[in-house]
Amino acid sequence: MRPGSQLAGSPATAVSRTAATVARSLNLSAVDVKTGPRGEIPVNPQLNSTNKRIWAAGDVTGHHEFVYVAAAHGTLAVENAFNHAGRDVDYRHLPRVTFTSPALAAVGMTDRQANEAGIRCECRVLPLEYVPRALVNRDTRGFINIVANADTRRILGITAVAQDAGEQAAAGVYILAAGMTVDQLAGLWSPYLTMAEGLKIAAQSYTTDISKLGKDRHFVEQPVEDVAVL
Numbered sequence: 582m583r584p585g586s587q588l589a590g591s592p593a594t595a596v597s598r599t600a601a602t603v604a605r606s607l608n609l610s611a612v613d614v615k616t617g618p619r620g621e622i623p624v625n626p627q628l629n630s631t632n633k634r635i636w637a638a639g640d641v642t643g644h645h646e647f648v649y650v651a652a653a654h655g656t657l658a659v660e661n662a663f664n665h666a667g668r669d670v671d672y673r674h675l676p677r678v679t680f681t682s683p684a685l686a687a688v689g690m691t692d693r694q695a696n697e698a699g700i701r702c703e704c705r706v707l708p709l710e711y712v713p714r715a716l717v718n719r720d721t722r723g724f725i726n727i728v729a730n731a732d733t734r735r736i737l738g739i740t741a742v743a744q745d746a747g748e749q750a751a752a753g754v755y756i757l758a759a760g761m762t763v764d765q766l767a768g769l770w771s772p773y774l775t776m777a778e779g780l781k782i783a784a785q786s787y788t789t790d791i792s793k794l795g796k797d798r799h800f801v802e803q804p805v806e807d808v809a810v811l
């Protein structure tokens with residue numbers, strides 16, 4: 582695929598990767614460490630392989646392939662192996678980012694995952710044309726999606742498609758870890774002219790017709806050249 586070419590209208594195809602356990606002939610079976618079909622080393626939640634004295638960490642486990650997962654695995658494997666900490670990997674608030682243009686990022690549940698878990702959810706999708714920073718950036722491709730529990734209004738997941746969607750997912754980690762409701766998020770401070778403000782506006786859309794929000798409407802109609810950033 583040429584740089585800059587578009588994936589619009591067709592599903593992205595991920596390049597499959599294989600763990601080096603097979604290619605480099607580590608002969609893991611000799612130490613009772615089983616491998617999976619892609620050479621990965623299956624582990625339990627404490628990162629133990631099938632040999633209880635051997636732990637695995639990072640991509641080789643076949644888990645999410647991210648630098649921060651590998652780093653967290655490394656710490657946890659050492660604590661479990663040497664300090665007998667007995668800790669499990671916790672993926673509940675793991676941010677997932679695909680660095681395309683625009684990027685795709687998510688944390689927590691999608692609406693489908695919430696439905697599959699039997700949770701009655703209420704979702705809002707905020708097109709980026711309602712985010713002032715996106716207008717200033719002249720890049721309104723994308724959206725912010727909030728999935729909330731319809732009964733408690735607690736936020737279950739955030740998905741963003743935006744130029745810097747990873748930043749939204751990073752903020753989403755804190756929102757989910759704090760157990761916030763959409764009403765709490767909508768009432769928090771958020772600096773004007775940041776992409777993160779989109780999270781607050783998306784939360785406001787649960788109770789407000791955001792197309793009628795005075796400041797933002799005024800901003801939409803104002804020529805970008807006339808805007809001074811203080």
Ligand SMILES: Cc1cc2nc3c(=O)[nH]c(=O)nc-3n(C[C@H](O)[C@H](O)[C@H](O)COP(=O)(O)OP(=O)(O)OC[C@H]3O[C@@H](n4cnc5c(N)ncnc54)[C@H](O)[C@@H]3O)c2cc1C
Binds near residue numbers: 640
């Ligand atoms: C193109 C690309 C872009 C990516 N971008 C991102 C990103 O933006 N953000 C993000 O979070 N993640 C990204 N990732 C994923 C991230 O790089 C991996 O998840 C992460 O590096 C995994 O770390 P690791 O230590 O498990 O494995 P690795 O980083 O692959 O390290 C394994 C090391 O073990 C060595 N090794 C293998 N076999 C042997 C052997 N027999 N003896 C000795 N040494 C051996 C290898 O040479 C290598 O140095 C990207 C991956 C790719 C391929």
